[in-house]
Amino acid sequence: MRELQSVMKTMFQQKRDVVLSILFGFIAGIAAVGLFAANGYLISQAALEPPLYVLIAMVAVVKIGSFIRALSRYGERYYSHRATFTMLSDLRVHFYEKLEKLGPTLFQKYRSGDLLARIVGDVESLQNFFLRVFYPPIVMALVFLSTILFVSFYSFSIVLVFLLGLLLTGVLIPAWFAKKQRKVSSRVLEERSVLSTETAEWFYGFRELTIHQKQREKHHQLVAASERYIKEQEREGLQSVSYQSINSAVTLLISWLVIVIGALAVSNGQLDGIFLAMLIMISFILFEHAVPMALFPIHYDESERAASRLYSVNKEADQEKIEETKLTNVSKSVPSIEANGITFAFPEAIRNTLTDVQVKIPSGSKTAIVGPSGSGKSTLLKLLLKQYESTGDLFVNGVSINELHQEQVWEMTKVVLQENHFFYGTIKDNLLLTNDQYTDEDLIQLLERVQLSHFSLEDQVLERGQNLSGGEKQRLAMARAIAKKGHLWLLDEPTSSLDAWTEQRLYEALFKEAKDDTVILVSHRLAGLENMDQIIVMENGKVIETGSFEQLMNNEGYFYHLKQIEKSVVA
Numbered sequence: 001m002r003e004l005q006s007v008m009k010t011m012f013q014q015k016r017d018v019v020l021s022i023l024f025g026f027i028a029g030i031a032a033v034g035l036f037a038a039n040g041y042l043i044s045q046a047a048l049e050p051p052l053y054v055l056i057a058m059v060a061v062v063k064i065g066s067f068i069r070a071l072s073r074y075g076e077r078y079y080s081h082r083a084t085f086t087m088l089s090d091l092r093v094h095f096y097e098k099l100e101k102l103g104p105t106l107f108q109k110y111r112s113g114d115l116l117a118r119i120v121g122d123v124e125s126l127q128n129f130f131l132r133v134f135y136p137p138i139v140m141a142l143v144f145l146s147t148i149l150f151v152s153f154y155s156f157s158i159v160l161v162f163l164l165g166l167l168l169t170g171v172l173i174p175a176w177f178a179k180k181q182r183k184v185s186s187r188v189l190e191e192r193s194v195l196s197t198e199t200a201e202w203f204y205g206f207r208e209l210t211i212h213q214k215q216r217e218k219h220h221q222l223v224a225a226s227e228r229y230i231k232e233q234e235r236e237g238l239q240s241v242s243y244q245s246i247n248s249a250v251t252l253l254i255s256w257l258v259i260v261i262g263a264l265a266v267s268n269g270q271l272d273g274i275f276l277a278m279l280i281m282i283s284f285i286l287f288e289h290a291v292p293m294a295l296f297p298i299h300y301d302e303s304e305r306a307a308s309r310l311y312s313v314n315k316e317a318d319q320e321k322i323e324e325t326k327l328t329n330v331s332k333s334v335p336s337i338e339a340n341g342i343t344f345a346f347p348e349a350i351r352n353t354l355t356d357v358q359v360k361i362p363s364g365s366k367t368a369i370v371g372p373s374g375s376g377k378s379t380l381l382k383l384l385l386k387q388y389e390s391t392g393d394l395f396v397n398g399v400s401i402n403e404l405h406q407e408q409v410w411e412m413t414k415v416v417l418q419e420n421h422f423f424y425g426t427i428k429d430n431l432l433l434t435n436d437q438y439t440d441e442d443l444i445q446l447l448e449r450v451q452l453s454h455f456s457l458e459d460q461v462l463e464r465g466q467n468l469s470g471g472e473k474q475r476l477a478m479a480r481a482i483a484k485k486g487h488l489w490l491l492d493e494p495t496s497s498l499d500a501w502t503e504q505r506l507y508e509a510l511f512k513e514a515k516d517d518t519v520i521l522v523s524h525r526l527a528g529l530e531n532m533d534q535i536i537v538m539e540n541g542k543v544i545e546t547g548s549f550e551q552l553m554n555n556e557g558y559f560y561h562l563k564q565i566e567k568s569v570v571a
């Protein structure tokens with residue numbers, strides 16, 4: 001409910017359109033009732049052969065009524081749709097701005113196809129909130145009350161019939177429909193989410209599916225998901241049409257009751273017969289306003305669910321409290337890192353990935369983290385990038401990372417991950433991503449520093465860097481890291497695809513660049529670690545040794561043995 005209030009707040013930014021939709025809706029409703037009432041009265045009067053001018057005057061009233069009805073209906077549609085589309089556009093911008101900051105975290109938590117489909121679908125579902133949930137009941141109530149007031153001058157029993165009709169078609173039947181429809185709607189949402197995830201997997205995994213000859217199988221799964229989705233949609237459509245028919249049948253029964261009760265009142269002398277046709281005609285039109293109420297609870301539910309799902313993603317953005325005062329301290333100086341008792345498990349994982357990790361990385365130092373595959377090295381970097389939250393204390397320059405906004409952390413770091421994304425465009429476009437202040441000359445120098453001088457700035461990069469080799473991608477990622485501002489280097493196997501010669505050149509360039517900065521280098525290889533200030537050895541999510549290269553070799557512990565194994569393999 002709180003989430004719907006937020007949607008309403010966005011909606012009321014279009015106050016004028018909201019009020020005009022209700023006003024025009026009310027005028028259209030009352031004009032329709034007046035039109036039908038005048039028609040009924042005209043039919044009765046015509047039977048009594050009144051003077052011609054009376055008939056002409058009444059026909060003129062009917063004409064004017066229909067004219068007013070058409071115009072105000074147009075006004076209602078115009079303003080209600082304008083309010084809705086402006087509200088949707090405001091919501092999209094609002095969510096995009098929030099999600100932009102949370103991108104990496106969210107895409108790890110949710111499957112990307114699923115998340116995008118959810119957000120697009122949920123924002124679209126909210127178009128029904130104003131059009132079918134918010135203002136139609138207000139218009140219906142206003143038209144009903146005004147009509148009932150008018151009818152009460154003629155027959156109290158018909159007022160009671162109208163109230164009964166309102167209760168049935170406006171409240172009881174919609175509530176019953178809603179209960180039945182809820183199940184079907186949730187199945188439609190589920191199938192839509194499965195289909196969009198399958199589609200996203202199909203696109204992203206196209207190459208692997210082709211190589212492993214699984215295209216046909218995946219294609220069948222996709223078609224099956226699509227068919228299930230269509231079937232659920234058909235079922236939903238069929239149910240809502242049948243509900244509307246039942247509601248219409250009930251409104252016809254009410255009109256029939258008005259005929260019976262009105263005829264009795266005329267025969268008892270309680271009602272002048274000339275008004276009977278008018279009251280019957282009113283009953284025909286009045287319940288037209290109650291027909292959309294059949295779908296009110298469904299749209300209400302759908303809007304509430306959509307809003308709460310949207311805002312649940314949004315909440316994660318709000319939970320990130322920014323302490324502006326700490327921004328300067330943390331981002332402008334060369335960071336030191338301290339981790340005390342860090343324990344972490346990935347969401348839904350059974351085991352801890354990190355257990356009681358203690359690490360001290362002084363400002364400006366060069367640290368290597370080594371250890372077997374799966375020992376938790378990359379995970380530690382992810383925590384430093386604030387992609388996940390852990391238990392224990394993690395300090396950056398003495399400030400708890402919990403008190404920092406993710407953006408502050410990213411602002412101070414230069415990152416090369418195991419997999420780096422490259423955008424369709426040129427080498428220059430991809431380099432300018434991190435620092436658009438660089439001139440062409442700067443960029444050419446940058447390429448030389450990372451051993452990519454064979455590239456020109458205008459060379460094409462295909463989608464996701466498909467036309468670059470693994471080593472070229474790593475060097476380009478390193479160039480981007482050098483170009484980016486910041487004093488904390490987080491490097492996760494940045495040279496794993498490079499030959500030893502290029503690797504050495506690259507490290508030379510890197511350490512020259514990062515002379516005064518804090519560097520954390522995750523590496524499988526143990527060669528070249530002699531110059532690091534500190535080596536942290538991890539195994540099974542725990543830090544098992546820490547020290548300089550010399551200390552660790554003298555200790556003859558785990559690192560020493562790894563080094564012996566590496567030597568024997570190389571020899």
Ligand SMILES: Nc1ncnc2c1ncn2[C@@H]1O[C@H](COP(=O)(O)OP(=O)(O)OP(=O)(O)O)[C@@H](O)[C@H]1O
Pocket residue numbers: 346347349353371372373374375376377378379380524
């Ligand atoms: N997103 C994730 N969800 C669940 N488990 C994960 C996730 N990412 C990594 N893990 C698990 O956490 C453990 C540590 O992974 P991590 O990538 O930190 O290891 P690593 O030491 O960097 O390995 P490598 O040297 O192979 O890159 C592994 O068992 C891995 O399966």
